[in-house]
Amino acid sequence: EDELEIAGVRFSSRLFLGTGKYEDMETMREALERSGTEMVTVAVRYMDLSGERSILQELDLSRYRLLPNTAGATTAEQAVKMARLAREATGTNWVKLEVIGDQKTLWPDTGATVEATKELVAEDFVVLPYTSTDLVAAIRLEEAGAATVMPLASPIGSGQGMPDWASISRIVERITVPVVVDAGLGVPSDAAFAMELGADAVLVNTAIARAGNPPQMAEAMKLGVRAGRLAYLAGRMPVSRYAVPSSPTRGVPAASES
Amino acid sequence: EDELEIAGVRFSSRLFLGTGKYEDMETMREALERSGTEMVTVAVRYMDLSGERSILQELDLSRYRLLPNTAGATTAEQAVKMARLAREATGTNWVKLEVIGDQKTLWPDTGATVEATKELVAEDFVVLPYTSTDLVAAIRLEEAGAATVMPLASPIGSGQGMPDWASISRIVERITVPVVVDAGLGVPSDAAFAMELGADAVLVNTAIARAGNPPQMAEAMKLGVRAGRLAYLAGRMPVSRYAVPSSPTRGVPAASES
Amino acid sequence: EDELEIAGVRFSSRLFLGTGKYEDMETMREALERSGTEMVTVAVRYMDLSGERSILQELDLSRYRLLPNTAGATTAEQAVKMARLAREATGTNWVKLEVIGDQKTLWPDTGATVEATKELVAEDFVVLPYTSTDLVAAIRLEEAGAATVMPLASPIGSGQGMPDWASISRIVERITVPVVVDAGLGVPSDAAFAMELGADAVLVNTAIARAGNPPQMAEAMKLGVRAGRLAYLAGRMPVSRYAVPSSPTRGVPAASES
């Protein structure tokens, strides 16, 4: 089967979901359900690690692998601490590593992210770092032991799609671990496009949570990801500058000559 | 249900397929099957209207509505004759009207297409005209009685996708009959994008027939069309210039403040 | 010299200007001056053909060739009448022909434009028709005797640039008379791009009249048009998928090897 493998774990679904920004928990649960996802990310800051009504209790963790994320960290140290807290509280050693270097754009600080990746890998974490479209940063993350590389398509929550797709394509060509396109995807065609370029998976949050009908958009994203993946495996037609007739130029002459 | 209606006929699938360019009939049949299509177009020139081994005998016309097309016509007169021949031979009064004005790009002659539409509508044909992205040509076709308007995404068989999507969007906003994006779509993300813009259906031929694995690409296109349609119905997230955090900025402070 | 010739008249400047939307006449005159233009278009509707303070009296017609335009016409008949009025009032047989088919987008009605072109050519007008990016419409206009073809870059006054540049490129390749890109250009890079594709000239109005500083933008447009034209004549570098070093890979080894 066409499964995705990350750190020895196999996934049938190539769509990962975030859990932020939903109007209510019921809508979130329904969206997760219809998306077919097998992994969801939750901000460590959003887990009420000591208390009662945590988002963690809203998730059926027998169905979804939990991927804590370090949203809100602005230094390697903060991110590392968040990852440790999450491991203690939830038992998972997986972490989506985010170290933000600019608040207006939520652009990642790739230098600090590489540093935190090294530290966390040394502590036996499975690290899935959020990064920019910078090729060499992606290479450094892979060298640091990242389990995947997760370049952004455009700023988090912006829905701008993937304007710098050429850089994503360069990363896909060069990186050996799975490439997960994260952030900025707005519609299923964006997700399909990422998969057609050869991305191994995508992570979507706002595009679903802030859609008019989140569960329906979740299903749309599921289909878009599958469409793009199937197309990648099938092999696309060549692009040509001019037209190429669909119909043979030979054929029954009676019609056109009469 | 979310069905498409053209001239009183209802379709569950919003993906129409062409039948040209397949390596063999078996591959074509399998691609049709996996695409879930309910309407296929066949060039009148490619029907051996008198003979034996016609492509028509290869198609299970109990499953697919037949849409003869006038590929190869360069004048309104030729196209009208082809449509009549097709009606006599196959019994259907539906026709995909193509009148080409330039051979290198297979660009439609919209003036001649409007003229042929009027003539064929007067003869009780159900006319689905292939046209350019020109807004006023689309309006004239609708005024002439076209059952749909079928603007090109890019030159036939080119696989360039839909660079002039802004014009497609203008047509979708303005035209009342179904808009079917036809020609030039190369990958499922192109098809999804067309549907997200509000197109009612898409027609695909070369992107499937010339894919590495046509039946698999046919399924990918089916999923892409559904993804785009569902997203359109669900309502997409707003696009913003800067980032919008997925995670709340409040939250457990212990982690990020420690 | 690299001059543009239209109907036997030679122009050194490949930038034509409109006269609408300026805050005042003084700003307009200064913008015309700094643009270096040699031809300006004035709406027939805006000429006070009987009266006193006409825009025509504001223009130094010894310096600029006057190009009356039929803005506001929605039928071939109206446009033809406007052209005749303009000829009577101003003495010029040149006309920028506009026949609009949709008010929201000011999209041209190419069918009516072809018809009016034929009529006006028969009456010895020099016809410069505004058209869409539709290739076959451009061909029909040339066949009808148009002195230039003037495809839009995007809707009039929208400043969206030239998203459907591929269609402009197809028109440039196929049409023999000068191609003047008209409408929608917003910045000098848009104008340069049109010229680099092989357009023979551009017409700009709103991008100058509605700039913060119209005379300065007029000069910027002049430079952009010249830049694009020179680049077209010089011949651009080839585009490559990967990087190509600017510096030789050989060279003094001392530095990099030490």
Add this chain to the structure above:
Amino acid sequence: EDELEIAGVRFSSRLFLGTGKYEDMETMREALERSGTEMVTVAVRYMDLSGERSILQELDLSRYRLLPNTAGATTAEQAVKMARLAREATGTNWVKLEVIGDQKTLWPDTGATVEATKELVAEDFVVLPYTSTDLVAAIRLEEAGAATVMPLASPIGSGQGMPDWASISRIVERITVPVVVDAGLGVPSDAAFAMELGADAVLVNTAIARAGNPPQMAEAMKLGVRAGRLAYLAGRMPVSRYAVPSSPTRGVPAASES
């Protein structure tokens, strides 16, 4: 006057030129002349630092400020050594810092570039670092004391233009020192576009050296840069979704109403 200031030095021209890839020295000299540039970059590896027929002897250094570059360096150490060699040999403490992290794309290693910047700034160099479009890398370079930030438009020598212009725009908004767009620009419209976004200057090499007529393209680039700069200062028109008439809707009714 509208001058650019870098490290206290003022430039009238906002176009910097490279010296690689020219067919011969005469063509290079003529291109420099017609470009109006005031600063040229030369690869340290290409300077024959000990010998006779160095490229340095081909340049009239009374007219152009020399900007040695560290092309070929793949580590911070190599780049620092090259900068020192260049200073010893030429007397200038300015350096265009390049540290490449991937040979196929010549993508910069931003981490190593930040490191080398710190080192060179500490040694009193004026450092103009080549970088990617990564926003936080640009911020780190500025913090490290870079005199400018020089993000790439696309891979060196590729001529792909500036597809990730949104990232360049983010850098321009956020960075205080001059932003010089470097690498990948292919035509004057690319250069104009960079300037319109607010870049302070551009650096061009291959687009001129590999044009059909390099001196003519050099002049085209000069005009493109000026056009873009003037437009930026003038303030562009607003972009609108629909059309906005250039001509007043009122006006002489006789023509259009008759």
